[in-house]
Amino acid sequence: MSRPKTRTALAMLSIPVGIALTGYLISSSLQLGQLLRIDLASYAVPSAGLAIALVCAILLMAGRVRIARRIVILYLVLSAADLVAGVALLVAGLTSYTGGEGGTRLLLDSVLLWLSNIQIFALIYWTLDAALWSPTGVGRRRHFFFPQHVDKLPGYETWEPSLFSYVYLAFTISTTYGPTDMPATSDTAKALAMVQAIIALALFTLTIARAVAIIG
Structure with a gap:
């Protein structure tokens, strides 16, 4: 088991851990099960995602890259569906957040979805x-x-971006609504960047702005 593979697997696992933590903290009314009208415990989707990511990390450390990638894609489909459901339910239920406490809860949920x-x-x-x-x-x-x-x-002739490079890329898209110094070249990358920017824009302009207005 090589150190580079171990470092890559641990780095990859750190993001699902963060996603799971935000999933545990967010309001249960914004969970995927609510949108699908399925009776799921609030921790079910974050826990399932974390378990899938753990399996993927183990496969990466074992060198089973092809299988690991398929499992990562499965995990991402589940996580993306949960994210879209959360944003849709949040926007649809904006009027249910009232009073100072409701505004604080709305602000927290919006920030968690943004992360x-x-x-x-x-x-x-x-x-x-x-x-x-x-x-x-x-x-x-x-x-x-x-x-x-x-x-x-100079000195970067064989350089390859790390996972943190893509975290930085995603952060810039969520804050500036587009890649800054890292242009998207394929249609797939451009479409994904557009979807991410639309989600971030909705969270900033609709939910966070309303939360500040309610609190104020």
């Missing part, structure tokens, strides 16, 4: 773009170009 948005899309971009997933260990097609690739900076 989930960053974490989930960071993992999506990493799964889509990272060289780890190609059979030769070298990216065959880049969906995002980082400054180190475009400008051919």
Whole structure:
């Protein structure tokens, strides 16, 4: 079991842990089960996602990259569905948050969903773009170009973006509504960036603004 594989697996697992924590803290009325009208415990989806991510990390450490990628995709589908459900339920139920306590709860739920948005899309971009997933260990097609690739900076000739690079990418999209110094080159990457930006925009303009207004 090589150290690079272990570090990669632990880094990958840190994001599902963060997503699970936000899932545990968010209001139960914003869970995926509420949208599907399924009677699920509030911790069911975050716990299931964490279990799937743990299996994936173990497979990565064992060198089973192809199987691990399939499991990551399964995890991302579940997490993205939970995120979209949470945002949709939050926007639809804005009027149910009233009073100072309701405004504080709305602000907390909005921030938690905003953090989930960053974490989930960071993992999506990493799964889509990272060289780890190609059979030769070298990216065959880049969906995002980082400054180190475009400008051919000295000392970065063999540089490959880490998972944190994609966290930074997702953070910039959620705060500026588009990639800044890391342009999306493929249609898939552009579409994903648009979806992430729309979610972030909805959370900022609709929910967080209303929460501040209620509290104020």
